[in-house]
Amino acid sequence: MPHIQQLEPHVADLIAAGEVVERPASVVKELMENAIDAAAATVTVEVQHGGMTLIRVTDDGCGIAAGEAETAFLRHATSKIRSEYDLEAIGTLGFRGEALAAISAVSRVELLTRAQGAQLGIALSLEGGAVVARDEAGCPQGTTMVVRDLFYNTPARLKFMKKDAAEGAACFAMVQRVALSHPEVSVKFLRDGKQELRTPGDGKLQSALYAVLGRDLALGFVPVGGSGEEMTVAGFTSLPTCCRGTRGYQHFFVNGRYVKSRTMTAAVEEAYANQKMVGKFPGCVLHLNTRLNAVDVNVHPTKQEVKFGSEKRVFDAVYYAVKSALEADRTRPQLEGGARERPLRAAVRDTAAPSQTAFRNQTAQAFRQEHGSPALPLRDVTAPKQPPRPDARDGTASARPAPQAPAAAVGAAGAGAPGCAAVPAPPRPLRAPAAPGEDRAAAPAPGPAPAPEEVPAPEPWRMAGEVLHTYIIVEQGDKILLIDKHAAHERLNFDRLKAEGYQPMVQALLTPVVFTPPAEEGAALLAQLPLLRRFGFEAEEFGGGALIVRAAPGDVAAGEIEGVLTELAGRLLITGRADPEAARDALLHTMACKAAVKGGQRNGPQELQRLAEAVMDGTVKYCPHGRPVAIELTRQQLEKRFGRA
Numbered sequence: 001m002p003h004i005q006q007l008e009p010h011v012a013d014l015i016a017a018g019e020v021v022e023r024p025a026s027v028v029k030e031l032m033e034n035a036i037d038a039a040a041a042t043v044t045v046e047v048q049h050g051g052m053t054l055i056r057v058t059d060d061g062c063g064i065a066a067g068e069a070e071t072a073f074l075r076h077a078t079s080k081i082r083s084e085y086d087l088e089a090i091g092t093l094g095f096r097g098e099a100l101a102a103i104s105a106v107s108r109v110e111l112l113t114r115a116q117g118a119q120l121g122i123a124l125s126l127e128g129g130a131v132v133a134r135d136e137a138g139c140p141q142g143t144t145m146v147v148r149d150l151f152y153n154t155p156a157r158l159k160f161m162k163k164d165a166a167e168g169a170a171c172f173a174m175v176q177r178v179a180l181s182h183p184e185v186s187v188k189f190l191r192d193g194k195q196e197l198r199t200p201g202d203g204k205l206q207s208a209l210y211a212v213l214g215r216d217l218a219l220g221f222v223p224v225g226g227s228g229e230e231m232t233v234a235g236f237t238s239l240p241t242c243c244r245g246t247r248g249y250q251h252f253f254v255n256g257r258y259v260k261s262r263t264m265t266a267a268v269e270e271a272y273a274n275q276k277m278v279g280k281f282p283g284c285v286l287h288l289n290t291r292l293n294a295v296d297v298n299v300h301p302t303k304q305e306v307k308f309g310s311e312k313r314v315f316d317a318v319y320y321a322v323k324s325a326l327e328a329d330r331t332r333p334q335l336e337g338g339a340r341e342r343p344l345r346a347a348v349r350d351t352a353a354p355s356q357t358a359f360r361n362q363t364a365q366a367f368r369q370e371h372g373s374p375a376l377p378l379r380d381v382t383a384p385k386q387p388p389r390p391d392a393r394d395g396t397a398s399a400r401p402a403p404q405a406p407a408a409a410v411g412a413a414g415a416g417a418p419g420c421a422a423v424p425a426p427p428r429p430l431r432a433p434a435a436p437g438e439d440r441a442a443a444p445a446p447g448p449a450p451a452p453e454e455v456p457a458p459e460p461w462r463m464a465g466e467v468l469h470t471y472i473i474v475e476q477g478d479k480i481l482l483i484d485k486h487a488a489h490e491r492l493n494f495d496r497l498k499a500e501g502y503q504p505m506v507q508a509l510l511t512p513v514v515f516t517p518p519a520e521e522g523a524a525l526l527a528q529l530p531l532l533r534r535f536g537f538e539a540e541e542f543g544g545g546a547l548i549v550r551a552a553p554g555d556v557a558a559g560e561i562e563g564v565l566t567e568l569a570g571r572l573l574i575t576g577r578a579d580p581e582a583a584r585d586a587l588l589h590t591m592a593c594k595a596a597v598k599g600g601q602r603n604g605p606q607e608l609q610r611l612a613e614a615v616m617d618g619t620v621k622y623c624p625h626g627r628p629v630a631i632e633l634t635r636q637q638l639e640k641r642f643g644r645a
Contacts, residue, residue, distance in 0.1 A: 020102040024051025025170040033093035035059035046190040050167030060142040063115040075101040105129040110146040183208035226321030231290035233321035238283040240275040249283030267318035470599035478635040487623035493592035494624045505554040506536045513549040515562045521569035
C-alpha cells in the first residue's frame, strides 16, 4: 500500500489552480472583477489565439502598492476581507484571495501597476508562480496584467482546450456579462487586434445592452422594474415574440455579480406562461439587489453559484417584476423583418445614442393604480439602499454608484393601444408558504406611491374590413393594424376556459370514435385519462394500441375528436407528462384552438367587431402559443413602399 505523504507546494498549487482557472475565460473573469473591485472606470481586455497565448487586462483603478505586489500572488492573500465576520456580508466581487495565485501557477504573468499617489510603479514578472524579475517602472495609475502561455506547465489541462475560435468566443461572452453587470464601467474588448466591443460606461444599463446585443436585438427588450421584500429587481426582458431557441440570452446578476440561478430562471419562464411558443426561451438582463447577508456567494470557487436566504422571496420578486413589464408593454410588431419589426418608442430614435434615451421609473403597483390593471399586484415594499462596496485597497466606500436600470414604461400610444394581456393564475412552482420563523426580519415601511400621471384619451379607431377572410383591418390614426382573427379568438377562448375552470357540456357520441395514435402519443393520453374525463372526453383503451372515445365536449365536433386528441398528445409529450398544470394548459390550448374561428372562414361584421374590440382595448395581445395577434403598418412605412417618403 502506498505511503501517505504531503504533496509538494507547487503540485498542490497546480491542483488548486484547476478549480479556479478552467479556461482562458476564467482568467478574464477574475482579472476584470479585480479591476472593478479596484474602482476602475475603464477596463480594456485583449486576447490572442483565444487567450491561450496572451490575455491582457488594463484598468485605471486604485492600483497595487509597491510593497504588496508580490503578496498579491500568494494564496489566500486579499484586500477584500479581514476576518470571518466579513464573510457574512460580502460586497466585493472577489474575496477568496486565490485568483492571482492560481493564474500565476499555470502561466507566465507580467504585472505593471502604480498605486494612487505613488510616483513610480512596479513591474513584476512571474513564471509558474515564482517571481523571476522585479523593477520600478513609470506607468499610469492603475494595473495592467498580462498572462501568457496559459497551461504551459499543465499538459493534462492543455489538451482539453477547444479551438482558438471557441475559447475566444467564451472570453467574449464573459466580457459581455461583466459589461452588463456594471454599466458604469467602460469596457473594451479586442480579439487578435480587432475591437469587438466597447461600452460607453455611462451607468445606464440600456446603453450597455445596446453595445452588447446590438440595436436590432435590443429593441426587442422591454424595461423591468419592481421592488419586493428587502430586494429590488431592475433590467430588461424580451418580448414574447422575440424569444429564442436557447437560454443563452438570459443574464442574471445579484448585487452586481453574474450568477446562475435556477430560481430566477424558473421565475422568468413562469412569467411567460401561455405567452411564448413551445421550445422558445425568453432573454433577459435582470439585476437583483438585496441585503448582502441575504445571499451566500461563498458556494463555489467560480463564485457563479449563490444561495438565497429565501428562495420564495426571490422567485416572487422576479416573477412579478417580469410579469408586470409584459403587462405594461403596449407595442405591437410592425410589418417588416424579425427584431426590426419592433416599433421604436418615443424615447428611442434611430439617430439617438443609447445614452440619450430614458424610461420613466415606475413600479408595477404604480402602473396598476394608474391604469386599473386587475391582477397579480407586486408588493410595493421599498428595498433598502445597497451598501457601498468597499474599496479594493483600503476598505473605504467606493464612490461609484451601484448600477441602476430603468423600470417599466408606458408606451407612447396611450390608453388606446393594447395593454395588459389576460393574466394566468399565479404560478405554482416555488411558491409554498414560508415555514414558521422563516425570514421574520422587519421590512421597511412602504414608501408613498407616485402620483398618477394623466392618461391621454384613447385614440379613436375603426374597422375597415377583412382580407383573405383571415385578417381584420383596423385603422387608428396614421396606423393600419392587421389582426389575425383566429389567434385573437383563440386567446379569448383560452382565457375564458381557464377563468371558468372549464365545466364542459358533455355529449355522448352515437358512433364512438376509434383511432390508433402512435405508441408514445397513445401512452401519453392513457396517462392523462382522468384529466380528459374532467374536460369532457370519455375515452379508454380499446386494444391493439387503439383508443375509443364514447363522449366528447359539445365544443368539439365528432370529426375533430381524433385531431384534438392527437394534437394534445403531442403537447403532452413536450410539456405535460410529469406536470399536471402543464397538461391542463395543453388541453386548454387545444380546446381553445379547435373552438376558435378559422382562417378562411366567413364571419359576420358583429363577430369581427367583437374580436377587433378585444385587441384594441388590450384584452388580447398574444395567442396562447406566443404568436402576436396584431401587426402594425405605419403611414410612413406604407408611403416609403410607394416612393412617397
